Amino acid sequence: VDRAIGSRLTCFFIDNGLLRKNEFSEVLTIYKENMHLNVVGIAAGERFLDRLSGVIDPEIKRKRIGSEFIEVFQEEAKKLGAVDFLVQGTLYPDVIESVSVKGPSAVIKSHHNVGGLPEKMSLKLVEPLRELFKDEVRQLGRELGLSNEIVSRQPFPGPGLAVRILGEVTQDRIITLQAADAIVIEEIRRANLYEEIWIQTVGVMGDSRTYENAIAVRAVHSQDGMTADWVRLPYDVLQRISNRIVSEVAGINRVVYDISSKPPSTIEWE
Numbered sequence: 001v002d003r004a005i006g007s008r009l010t011c012f013f014i015d016n017g018l019l020r021k022n023e024f025s026e027v028l029t030i031y032k033e034n035m036h037l038n039v040v041g042i043a044a045g046e047r048f049l050d051r052l053s054g055v056i057d058p059e060i061k062r063k064r065i066g067s068e069f070i071e072v073f074q075e076e077a078k079k080l081g082a083v084d085f086l087v088q089g090t091l092y093p094d095v096i097e098s099v100s101v102k103g104p105s106a107v108i109k110s111h112h113n114v115g116g117l118p119e120k121m122s123l124k125l126v127e128p129l130r131e132l133f134k135d136e137v138r139q140l141g142r143e144l145g146l147s148n149e150i151v152s153r154q155p156f157p158g159p160g161l162a163v164r165i166l167g168e169v170t171q172d173r174i175i176t177l178q179a180a181d182a183i184v185i186e187e188i189r190r191a192n193l194y195e196e197i198w199i200q201t202v203g204v205m206g207d208s209r210t211y212e213n214a215i216a217v218r219a220v221h222s223q224d225g226m227t228a229d230w231v232r233l234p235y236d237v238l239q240r241i242s243n244r245i246v247s248e249v250a251g252i253n254r255v256v257y258d259i260s261s262k263p264p265s266t267i268e269w270e
Contacts, residue, residue: 001087001128002037009087011037012076014069017045018160018169020185021178034147044072052162052169058270061169065159074122086123090130091137093225133224152195154185155225163270165203177203179249180215184241188219191237198222202269204256214254215245220267228262
C-alpha cells in the first residue's frame with residue numbers, strides 16, 4: 001500500500017498493552033528506520049486493559065479488543081483530517097474461522113479484525129491480503145523485497161496475550177507471561193528453530209496449593225494456519241525452557257508442553 005499511494009498513507013501501530021516483551025519499540029523501529037514508513041506509534045495499553053477488566057470469556061475478549069482497536073483508529077484518523085479508508089492485514093484463515101464464508105460452516109472463533117469489529121464504522125475497510133494464507137503472505141513479502149526480519153516473524157494473534165492468558169487479563173499476569181514468553185523465544189532461537197516452527201507461551205491457571213501459576217508452551221509445524229502438528233522439540237531444549245522459566249520468572253512453578261494437533265485443537269488456547 002505504501003508503494004501504491006506513497007505519502008497519502010499514514011500507518012498506525014497500536015500498543016494495546018498485550019504485545020510480547022519489548023515488541024512495540026522493536027517493531028516500531030523496524031517500521032521507521034528499516035522500512036521508512038510514515039508510522040505513528042500509539043500507546044493505548046491502559047484503554048484496552050480497562051475494557052478487559054473482569055472479562056474471562058475469550059469471545060468477549062476478542063470482541064472488546066476489536067471494538068477498542070477501531071475506536072483508537074477512528075480517533076487518530078480524525079486528527080489527520082479527511083480519512084475514508086482503513087487498511088488491515090486480514091488473512092483468509094481469519095475470515096474462515098470468524099464467519100461462515102460459504103454454506104453452513106461453524107464460527108470457530110472471532111478474530112479481532114473480522115468478527116470482533118463493531119457493526120458501524122466510519123472508515124471503509126481495505127483488506128488486500130484477505131484471500132491469502134499465511135505462507136502466501138510470506139512469499140509475497142519476499143517477492144516485494146521485505147527483510148527476513150519482518151517476513152519470518154513469529155505469528156501472533158491480533159488480541160495478543162489476552163487470548164494466551166486463561167481467565168481475567170491483569171497487568172501482573174501480562175508481565176509474567178511476557179517474561180516467560182521471552183525466555184521461550186530466546187531458547188528457540190538458540191536451538192536454531194525460530195524460523196521452522198510456530199511457538200507460543202500460555203499463562204494457565206494457578207496452583208491452589210502453592211499460590212503460583214503454570215505456563216504451557218506450545219510449538220507447532222504449520223504452513224497455512226489451518227492445520228498444525230505439534231513439534232517434537234528436543235528434550236534438552238524443553239529442559240532449558242522449563243528450568244529458566246521456573247527459576248527466572250516469579251510466580252511460575254510449573255511448565256507443561258502441549259502435544260495437541262489442529263484439528264481438533266486450535267493453535268491458540270482461546
